Amino acid sequence: MALSGKRVFQFEIKSSGNLFHELWKTKPHELPSLTPTTIQNCQVLDGQVGTVGSILLWNYFHDGKDCVSKARIKDINESKKSITFEVLEGDVLEQYKTFISHVQVDKHGSNNLVSWTVEYEKLNPNIPDPDTFMEICKQMAKDIETHHLQN
Secondary structure, three states: OOOEEEEEEEEEEOOOHHHHHHHHHHOHHHHHHHOOOOEEEEEEEEOOOOOOOOEEEEEEEEOOEEEEEEEEEEEEEOOOOEEEEEEEEEHHHHOEEEEEEEEEEEEEOOEEEEEEEEEEEEOOOOOOOOHHHHHHHHHHHHHHHHHHHHO
16 A cells, blocks of 8 residues: 555636635635634744745644644745645644645636645555545635635
């Protein structure tokens, strides 16, 4: 059984892909109000939000418990409308040696396609793949889409 892997989730949105990208890049502190069942808080610990190297502290709800994650913005690609986060500390690292999340928005006809990719390395072969984390991504995408379409 492989310890390293990758999971991908795609979600078509009718709202602006630029708004979605900017939200993750420069306004992550707004996510708790948009996704209250998933994200409770996001704050900048170091650096400036929207810049590579800045460190964010996330409080979120996962598998029935409150969790914490300290993540660094590893990469921002404006032409691809993507942002990459690398988890440095937190609950997820109790099961995974590495955990990197990519959020990207692509034009797909008249709509936009949000892609979430999670790259990970398990601490041991008994650890499950991070499918429940992908469920969080799906819920966040749906919540953000619902909010943007209502406004």
